[in-house]
Amino acid sequence: MSDHHHHDHDHSELSETELRVRALETVLTEKGYVDPAALDLLIETYESRVGPRNGARVVARAWNDPAYRIRLLEDATPAIGELGYAGRQGEHIIAVENTPDLHNMVVCTLCSCYPWPVLGLPPVWYKSAPYRSKAVKDPRGVLGDFGFELPATTKIRVWDSTAEIRYLVLPMRPAGTDGWSEDRLAELVTRDSMIGTGLPKQPREVA
Amino acid sequence: MDGGQDMGGVPWSGPVMPEPDEPPFHAEWERRAFALTLAMSMPGGWNIDMSRFAREDRPPAEYRSLSYYQIWLAGLERLVLERQLIAADEVAAGKSLHPAKPVTRRLTSDGVAAMLHRGGPTEREVTRPARFAVGTRVRAKTINPPTHTRLPGYVRGHVGTIQRVLGYHVFPDSNATGKGEDPQWLYTVTFNGAELWGKDSDPTLDVSVDAWEPYLDPA
Numbered sequence: 001m002s003d004h005h006h007h008d009h010d011h012s013e014l015s016e017t018e019l020r021v022r023a024l025e026t027v028l029t030e031k032g033y034v035d036p037a038a039l040d041l042l043i044e045t046y047e048s049r050v051g052p053r054n055g056a057r058v059v060a061r062a063w064n065d066p067a068y069r070i071r072l073l074e075d076a077t078p079a080i081g082e083l084g085y086a087g088r089q090g091e092h093i094i095a096v097e098n099t100p101d102l103h104n105m106v107v108c109t110l111c112s113c114y115p116w117p118v119l120g121l122p123p124v125w126y127k128s129a130p131y132r133s134k135a136v137k138d139p140r141g142v143l144g145d146f147g148f149e150l151p152a153t154t155k156i157r158v159w160d161s162t163a164e165i166r167y168l169v170l171p172m173r174p175a176g177t178d179g180w181s182e183d184r185l186a187e188l189v190t191r192d193s194m195i196g197t198g199l200p201k202q203p204r205e206v207a
Numbered sequence: 208m209d210g211g212q213d214m215g216g217v218p219w220s221g222p223v224m225p226e227p228d229e230p231p232f233h234a235e236w237e238r239r240a241f242a243l244t245l246a247m248s249m250p251g252g253w254n255i256d257m258s259r260f261a262r263e264d265r266p267p268a269e270y271r272s273l274s275y276y277q278i279w280l281a282g283l284e285r286l287v288l289e290r291q292l293i294a295a296d297e298v299a300a301g302k303s304l305h306p307a308k309p310v311t312r313r314l315t316s317d318g319v320a321a322m323l324h325r326g327g328p329t330e331r332e333v334t335r336p337a338r339f340a341v342g343t344r345v346r347a348k349t350i351n352p353p354t355h356t357r358l359p360g361y362v363r364g365h366v367g368t369i370q371r372v373l374g375y376h377v378f379p380d381s382n383a384t385g386k387g388e389d390p391q392w393l394y395t396v397t398f399n400g401a402e403l404w405g406k407d408s409d410p411t412l413d414v415s416v417d418a419w420e421p422y423l424d425p426a
């Protein structure tokens with residue numbers, strides 16, 4: 001090891017991208033176009049308040065309340081609004097239901113469209129080239145990348161979010177959950193099960 | 208436009224790589240690039256379709272070499288420079304060198320919740336009847352505009368079935384160019400896997416896209 005000590009944290013330690021973002025934020029703030037407190041609040045909102053726990057509550061309610069399930073499948077935007085989730089990147093939501101005969105999977109081949117109010121911001125893999133290219137052509141291969149396999153006879157429907165409609169998958173309720181409360185059911189609902197690249201947890205996984 | 212963003216069905220090596228317990232952001236600069244992008248649409252006055260075009264309008268090799276938030280950053284830089292909200296010498300200097308351009312709106316922290324709750328609904332009042340009904344067979348047009356479009360390359364020229372009539376929505380091909388919203392009927396169109404990918408396709412596969420009426424011809 002060299003005993004050459006580190007310099008102060010100056011620009012030499014920042015990547016070109018970090019420098020560009022910092023320069024842009026400084027200029028935009030100095031000109032008064034942006035309010036730094038608003039930026040912090042935007043980040044905090046999507047880092048700690050809006051995420052897949054919201055969607056899990058929607059799914060759990062649909063599993064436990066047959067009338068809610070019907071409202072969700074008929075017109076998801078107001079049904080999701082009943083739980084207080086609405087707004088940006090969820091202005092027009094459609095819920096699609098998995099059954100023993102049909103598995104739904106959601107992708108945005110053109111960018112990263114994703115139902116923010118119920119799932120938060122999309123994960124890196126959802127925005128990646130392998131997922132965006134493969135989901136519409138070889139969805140079973142994608143599911144294999146996630147470590148699971150569907151029966152060969154199950155039909156697969158892939159929804160490519162090319163407009164401002166956002167899709168939420170309503171996964172199948174796991175067996176062995178009769179009588180479970182909504183809170184308990186919500187613990188079984190994974191983010192990936194609401195995109196269609198995963199399944200809900202089994203009761204034994206949250207015991 | 209035919210660009211690096213249009214990835215559906217493009218041969219791509221390598222598996223999808225899920226990250227366990229992935230955080231929303233992977234670096235501080237991603238947080239700032241995300242928030243700046245959301246906040247600047249208000250003083251900037253651009254719409255979502257203009258933002259998308261600013262991100263995708265670059266050589267495919269460049270698009271594919273950038274990470275997701277690097278693309279957002281590049282798009283935001285394009286938008287603020289094009290509209291002369293800032294100048295290139297200011298980006299280089301990392302500080303404001305010229306007077307600000309007057310703007311009519313600005314996002315303050317007390318407006319964040321309302322802005323996010325409002326979002327940007329795209330459905331508009333209907334002014335003409337829909338041309339297609341559920342069950343109608345339609346062919347996606349073969350188009351290759353140099354400007355923004357949301358008709359993915361992999362469905363162009365292929366025949367599908369109208370599955371849902373989604374309402375009358377802002378047309379991105381027009382909205383992205385600043386020529387107005389020009390609302391159009393929007394449909395979910397479902398294509399069989401074999402129609403898109405040939406006889407070796409997964410026989411259980413159907414793929415749906417949401418397509419505006421100008422993208423479709425009767426089949």
